[in-house]
Each structure stands twice: as C-alpha cells, then as structure tokens.
Amino acid sequence: MMDAGRHPNIRLLTYSDVIDVSGYIGQFKVKVRQRPRYVDTTLCTGCGACVEACVYRKGVPNEFDAGLSKRRAAYIPLNGQGVPMKTVIDKDTCVWLSRGKCLKDCIKACPANAIDFDQKEEIVELNVGSIVVATGFDMFNPKRLSAYAYGKSPNILDGLQFERMSSATGPTKGLILTAEGKKPERVAIIHCVGSRDEHANRYCSRVCCMYALKHAHLVRDKTGAEVFEFYMDIRAFGKDDEEFYQRVQEEGVYFVRGRGAEVVVLNDGKLQVKAEDTTLGIPVQIGVDMVVLETAMEPQRDSDKVASLFGISRSASGFFQEAHPKLRPFHTNTEGVFLAGTCQAPKDVPDTVAHAGAAAGEVLSLLGRGTVVISPTTALVDEALCSGCKTCLALCPYAAISFIAQNGTGVVRINEALCKGCGTCTAACPAGAITARHFTDQQIVAELEGLFAIA
Amino acid sequence: MTDDQIRIGVYVCECGINIGAVIDVPEVVRFASVLPNVTVARQFKYMCSESGQKMIQDDIKHLGINRVVVASCTPRMHEPTFQNAIAAAGLNPYYFQMTNIREQVSWVVEDPAQATAKAKRLVSAAVARVAWHAPLQARKEKVTPAALVVGGGIAGIQAALTIAEGGYQVYLVEREPSIGGHMAQLDKTFPTLDCST
Ligand SMILES: Cc1cc2nc3c(=O)[nH]c(=O)nc-3n(C[C@H](O)[C@H](O)[C@H](O)COP(=O)(O)OP(=O)(O)OC[C@H]3O[C@@H](n4cnc5c(N)ncnc54)[C@H](O)[C@@H]3O)c2cc1C
Ligand code: SF4
Ligand code: SF4
Ligand code: SF4
Numbered sequence: 324m325m326d327a328g329r330h331p332n333i334r335l336l337t338y339s340d341v342i343d344v345s346g347y348i349g350q351f352k353v354k355v356r357q358r359p360r361y362v363d364t365t366l367c368t369g370c371g372a373c374v375e376a377c378v379y380r381k382g383v384p385n386e387f388d389a390g391l392s393k394r395r396a397a398y399i400p401l402n403g404q405g406v407p408m409k410t411v412i413d414k415d416t417c418v419w420l421s422r423g424k425c426l427k428d429c430i431k432a433c434p435a436n437a438i439d440f441d442q443k444e445e446i447v448e449l450n451v452g453s454i455v456v457a458t459g460f461d462m463f464n465p466k467r468l469s470a471y472a473y474g475k476s477p478n479i480l481d482g483l484q485f486e487r488m489s490s491a492t493g494p495t496k497g498l499i500l501t502a503e504g505k506k507p508e509r510v511a512i513i514h515c516v517g518s519r520d521e522h523a524n525r526y527c528s529r530v531c532c533m534y535a536l537k538h539a540h541l542v543r544d545k546t547g548a549e550v551f552e553f554y555m556d557i558r559a560f561g562k563d564d565e566e567f568y569q570r571v572q573e574e575g576v577y578f579v580r581g582r583g584a585e586v587v588v589l590n591d592g593k594l595q596v597k598a599e600d601t602t603l604g605i606p607v608q609i610g611v612d613m614v615v616l617e618t619a620m621e622p623q624r625d626s627d628k629v630a631s632l633f634g635i636s637r638s639a640s641g642f643f644q645e646a647h648p649k650l651r652p653f654h655t656n657t658e659g660v661f662l663a664g665t666c667q668a669p670k671d672v673p674d675t676v677a678h679a680g681a682a683a684g685e686v687l688s689l690l691g692r693g694t695v696v697i698s699p700t701t702a703l704v705d706e707a708l709c710s711g712c713k714t715c716l717a718l719c720p721y722a723a724i725s726f727i728a729q730n731g732t733g734v735v736r737i738n739e740a741l742c743k744g745c746g747t748c749t750a751a752c753p754a755g756a757i758t759a760r761h762f763t764d765q766q767i768v769a770e771l772e773g774l775f776a777i778a
Numbered sequence: 779m780t781d782d783q784i785r786i787g788v789y790v791c792e793c794g795i796n797i798g799a800v801i802d803v804p805e806v807v808r809f810a811s812v813l814p815n816v817t818v819a820r821q822f823k824y825m826c827s828e829s830g831q832k833m834i835q836d837d838i839k840h841l842g843i844n845r846v847v848v849a850s851c852t853p854r855m856h857e858p859t860f861q862n863a864i865a866a867a868g869l870n871p872y873y874f875q876m877t878n879i880r881e882q883v884s885w886v887v888e889d890p891a892q893a894t895a896k897a898k899r900l901v902s903a904a905v906a907r908v909a910w911h912a913p914l915q916a917r918k919e920k921v922t923p924a925a926l927v928v929g930g931g932i933a934g935i936q937a938a939l940t941i942a943e944g945g946y947q948v949y950l951v952e953r954e955p956s957i958g959g960h961m962a963q964l965d966k967t968f969p970t971l972d973c974s975t
Binding site: 324326327328330331332333334335336337338339340341348349350351353355360387389400401404405406407409411449450451452453454455456457458459460483486487489490491493497533534536537540541561562563564566567629633663664665666671672675676678679680682683684686687689690691692693694695696697698699700739740760761763765766767769770771772773774775776777 | 915
C-alpha cells in the first residue's frame with residue numbers, strides 16, 4: 324500500500340471517479356473527477372489536530388470499522404493509516420459545509436493552514452495506452468435475509484465487522500467482546516450468508532469458508548469461547564487451506580453440518596441459532612452470545628455503470644465478464660481493457676494478486692510493443708454520395724461515426740481506429756454511401772452466386 | 779500470363795479424419811480444379827501444418843497463384859495462420875478466403891453424399907468471392923506508454939506496482955479517500971495468519 328503511495332511512476336488520484344472514457348487500445352482518453360477533500364494535501368501533514376478539534380463530536384458510523392465505531396466530519400482515512408495520510412472533510416457530515424454554520428475549530432487547530440473550504444472539484448484528463456479495471460467487490464448486506472435478525476442485536480456481526488473487531492487497529496484494539504464489553508462464552512459462525520441461496524446469490528463466494536475458519540480460530544485463540552460452525556460443505560481448496568481446516572478442527576470447534584436457518588434474539592438479549600443438523604438428521608437450537616454471519620462477496624453496486632463506461636459486459640452473477648473463462652480470464656471484449664481481482668469473481672488474496680499480476684503482464688506486453696495493428700476491414704464513406712441524413716450516426720455501436728457540417732448540410736466520417744467493421748451503418752445507409760471493406764456488395768453477391776452455381 | 783490475371787489456388791484439408799472420413803475430399807478437389815480462375819486445387823492431411831503452409835507458399839512462387847482459398851476448419855483459429863503464411867510468400871493477406879467444411883459440414887452433416895455436396899457449394903462460393911478481393915493494408919497505431927488502473931484494492935495496487943516497475947507511468951484512481959480496499963480492513967489472513975497491511 325505504502326509502496327504504491329510513494330512509487331515515482333505512480334500518480335494516485337484518490338477521492339476520484341472516472342467519468343468518461345474514449346479512444347481505443349493504445350490511445351485511450353480518460354476524464355477523472357477529483358472530489359474536493361477541503362484540505363490542501365500539499366500542506367496537510369496528517370497530524371490530526373483538525374480531527375481532534377472537529378466540533379462534530381457526535382460522529383457518524385466509521386466506514387473503515389464497518390460501522391462499529393464513529394468518526395467525525397474531519398478524519399484521516401483507515402483510522403489514521405490512510406495512503407495518502409491526509410485528512411479529508413466529509414461534506415455531508417461537516418456542519419459548515421452542510422449547514423453553513425460552524426465555529427470551524429478545525430481551521431484554528433491546523434498548524435499547517437491546510438484547510439481550504441473553497442476547494443472545488445477538478446477534472447483531470449489522462450492519455451493512456453491501456454486500462455486495468457480492479458474495482459473489487461461489495462459485501463452482501465445480511466438485512467436482506469430477515470431470518471438472520473441482522474441489525475436486531477449488536478452481537479450479530481457480519482464478516483467484515485468481525486475482522487474489524489479482531490484487528491489491532493479496530494474499535495476494541497483487537498479484543499473480541501460482546502456489546503456488553505464481556506468476552507463471549509459461546510459463538511455461532513454461520514456460513515453461506517447470501518451465497519448458495521436462491522433468495523440471494525446462487526454462486527459460492529469461495530472465500531467465506533476459509534475466513535469463517537479463520538474467525539473460528541481467532542475466537543478460540545483470543546477468548547477460549549465454544550464455537551459452533553454451521554456449514555453446508557467446507558470449501559478449503561486453496562493451497563494449505565485443507566491443512567488449516569484440520570488445524571481449526573483440532574482446536575476444538577464444533578462443526579454442525581447444515582445451513583444456519585434462523586437467528587432469534589431472545590427477550591434477555593441472548594441469541595439462539597436454529598438449524599438442521601443434516602448429519603444427525605435432527606433440528607438443533609443452540610444458545611450463544613455472539614453470531615458471526617459469513618457474508619457473500621457481491622458485485623460492486625455501481626458495476627452496471629462501470630461496465631458501460633469501459634465497454635465490458637457482466638456475467639449472470641453480476642461480476643465482470645472475462646473474454647474467455649479459461650484462456651482469457653483477465654481480458655475483456657474491449658481490446659486494451661483488462662480485469663484484475665474480485666471485480667471478475669470472488670477470490671482470496673493469493674488468487675487476486677495472481678490475477679492482477681497477469682493483467683499487469685498483459686499491459687506491459689502491450690506498452691512494450693509500442694504499436695498496435697488496426698484491422699483494415701473497416702467501413703468507408705463515399706462523401707459524394709452521403710446526403711448527411713445522419714441515419715448511421717446513432718446506430719454505430721462503437722461511436723465511430725462523426726458528422727462534419729458543410730455549408731448547410733454535411734457528411735459523416737468514420738474513425739477507422741474505432742470502427743470494428745460490423746457493417747451496421749453499411750446496411751442502414753439509405754444512400755448506399757457506405758462500403759464495408761472486405762465485405763463489399765460485389766464480394767457478397769459473388770459469394771452467393773458461387774453458392775448457388777451448382778444444381 | 780499477365781499480372782492482373784486471377785490465378786486461384788484451392789486447398790482442401792482432410793483434418794486427419796475429422797473432414798476426410800465424412801467428405802469425399804478427392805471429389806471436392808476435382809470439382810474445384812475446374813471452377814473459373816482456378817489454377818490449382820490440392821488436398822492435404824493437415825493444411826495448417828508447416829508442410830501444408832509451405833505447399834501454398836510454393837504454389838505462390840512457382841505457379842504464380844495470386845488468390846488463395848483454404849477449405850478447412852473455423853477461421854477463428856487458423857485464419858491468421860494462413861494469412862501470415864501467404865504474406866510471408868509476398869501476397870497480400872486479404873487475397874485469401876477460408877471456408878469452414880469441418881464445424882459447418884463434416885461435424886454436423888452425417889450423410890457423406892450430402893456433406894460432400896455442401897462442401898462443394900462452400901468451395902464454389904469462396905472461389906467466386908476471392909476473385910473480387912482487394913488488397914488491404916493493416917495500419918499501425920502508436921501506444922501511449924501509460925496505464926490507468928481503476929480501484930486501489932490489493933488487485934489495483936499489485937497491478938499498478940508491476941506496471942510502474944516496468945518503467946511506465948501509472949494513474950491509480952480510487953474513489954475513496956485512501957487506497958487499500960477491503961484488505962486494509964482485515965485482521966490476519968488465512969491460511970498463514972499473517973498480517974494483511
Ligand atoms: C470478511 C472477509 C475476510 C477475508 N479474509 C481473507 C483472508 O483471510 N485471506 C484471504 O486471502 N482473503 C480474504 N478475504 C478476501 C480479500 O478481502 C479479497 O481477496 C481482496 O480484498 C480482494 O481485493 P480487490 O482489490 O479485488 O478488491 P477490493 O479490496 O474490494 O478493492 C477494490 C477497490 O476499488 C475501489 N473502487 C471500487 N469501485 C471503484 C470505482 N468505480 N472507481 C474507483 N475506485 C473504485 C474500492 O474503493 C476499493 O478500494 C476476505 C474477505 C472478506 C470479505
Ligand atoms: S467546519 Fe466544523 S464540522 Fe466541519 S470539519 Fe471543521 S470543525 Fe468539523
Ligand atoms: S465458500 Fe463456503 S461459506 Fe462461502 S459460499 Fe462457498 S460454501 Fe458457502
Ligand atoms: S461498420 Fe460498424 S463499427 Fe464501423 S462505423 Fe459502421 S456501424 Fe460503426
């Protein structure tokens with residue numbers, strides 16, 4: 324993370340969105356909108372004085388701690404460990420920016436004079452030869468499956484919240500505690516929440532079995548609590564994963580084979596997990612004081628927009644579609660655009676890194692070549708015949724056609740680097756002004772005549 | 779023989795037994811050899827092999843073949859193979875037509891007589907078409923020596939570092955105020971239980 328932050332060849336554009344992509348392999352033009360942080364990053368030293376001073380003490384849920392802690396309007400991302408390690412002021416929370424009234428103690432506190440409420444968004448234009456899409460995944464929201472009672476008790480956590488609780492940089496400094504501040508005595512871990520489920524996602528998220536086992540280990544290790552793990556199958560297929568599964572079994576975790584069906588919050592606040600133990604063939608009910616829902620990895624919520632921005636398609640599961648499931652697993656159908664990591668499908672860290680390294684290799688090979696060969700089988704407009712009716716303009720799926728106005732009317736022109744020779748415009752042109760090279764009328768008619776020349 | 783005279787070579791592939799066991803290949807060759815503008819028609823076990831390609835190249839050199847038809851498999855795999863071969867022999871790669879008598883004939887038509895008849899039609903069509911082909915030149919475009927990486931999780935960071943280490947400019951766009959993604963939120967990672975940040 325830090326290496327990427329200080330590499331001389333990497334320019335970080337954080338708090339930014341790609342808003343437009345044009346061009347083609349070798350020559351993409353990209354527009355990026357950088358949102359204002361309201362802090363001059365060239366001055367901010369990341370000392371945190373403004374964060375300390377921010378009057379918004381009530382706070383809002385801290386995204387980094389998956390809502391387990393609060394942060395103020397001014398904050399340093401990743402609980403102070405962000406890259407870049409610079410304050411950001413969240414405009415929706417900041418009292419000055421959202422309501423126009425605040426003592427602005429942050430400004431008074433900042434020794435570097437870095438706070439700047441006049442900052443505006445900036446549009447940055449970039450020219451690149453290749454693009455890697457690595458937009459990752461979203462967590463499944465277990466509220467969508469009401470049987471798990473998520474949100475009804477602070478002791479029902481999702482997978483990411485458990486990670487934050489167990490992390491030394493998290494809200495409990497790594498202690499696993501119930502909301503009452505006590506070590507739990509019995510913990511239930513439920514697999515496949517939002518995965519392998521007709522009511523949510525049909526696919527297997529591939530990673531949750533392993534992180535569920537990791538969570539079981541951490542609970543045993545840190546609290547000694549009894550752990551009941553509800554699973555349908557354990558998918559421990561990665562390198563060293565089966566050995567890890569055995570190790571967790573030896574640590575004394577109770578494995579209950581059967582999907583955790585329901586979590587009930589009892590009147591005294593205690594929790595009860597109901598399931599069918601399919602090995603014994605009996606329904607079971609287990610009382611616990613903490614439940615961890617091992618939630619699915621899902622496509623990013625805005626992946627339809629991102630897909631259309633970069634001209635990539637999506638699989639039935641919603642993750643981005645690779646060009647070939649076996650032979651081109653990090654390519655897309657737009658030449659020069661590659662996929663890396665979990666935006667293509669759920670993956671653990673080693674698989675993510677391997678996928679990303681492969682995509683980077685493809686980019687290096689392209690940049691190293693220095694040139695790309697563009698197929699000559701494109702469409703050609705006879706400007707003498709074109710009446711300027713613009714019929715073709717909107718039909719081209721690759722936006723390769725532009726209109727050139729000429730005294731009153733005009734003609735269209737085709738950008739050969741963008742044209743894929745699909746023939747749509749050729750067939751649509753009422754004036755017959757467009758020829759598809761290598762698919763001319765003469766060639767096609769001759770082919771048909773040849774086909775029917777024999778009896 | 780004048781320079782603009784069309785001289786077509788037709789090459790019918792047996793694809794081992796994939797085509798040869800269903801289609802009467804010698805009959806297709808006999809049929810092709812008398813089609814208009816055809817100078818030579820031949821068959822071979824594997825047209826895509828080195829010796830198959832050399833057969834075409836030799837005919838270009840010695841018989842003055844200036845249009846090539848290959849009747850074999852899907853062009854998805856081997857169209858570039860044959861185009862490169864004829865370009866290496868000095869002919870424009872677009873003076874070429876491939877017709878698919880494997881996926882579209884021998885693998886799907888069970889009756890040998892019908893299969894042979896369909897293969898003939900396809901060869902006839904390709905021969906008629908290739909006579910109208912024009913020489914085309916592929917264009918080369920420069921590649922801007924820089925890359926965009928969208929998303930600063932472990933995938934984006936890994937890709938950005940690898941490309942940057944190769945000496946190219948990388949723009950890493952992240953929508954959150956910090957890079958790191960989900961991995962920055964994890965405690966220890968399975969199966970080795972090492973720290974993730
Ligand atoms: C609870 C849990 C525990 C896990 N434990 C382990 C473990 O122990 N071991 C292991 O190997 N794996 C584990 N994993 C899996 C691991 O988290 C993933 O493999 C890894 O984080 C995937 O990285 P990524 O870069 O593909 O995606 P992400 O980490 O999701 O990164 C994507 C990045 O792209 C950004 N982004 C998204 N959309 C856009 C956009 N449109 N424009 C700009 N930026 C955008 C996001 O803000 C984010 O920074 C765990 C996962 C979970 C959920
Ligand atoms: S203006 Fe007020 S609310 Fe906004 S960051 Fe400064 S102190 Fe906090
Ligand atoms: S990895 Fe395990 S927990 Fe996750 S969906 Fe697949 S089977 Fe269920
Ligand atoms: S042939 Fe297809 S890609 Fe080319 S300009 Fe016409 S519509 Fe667009």
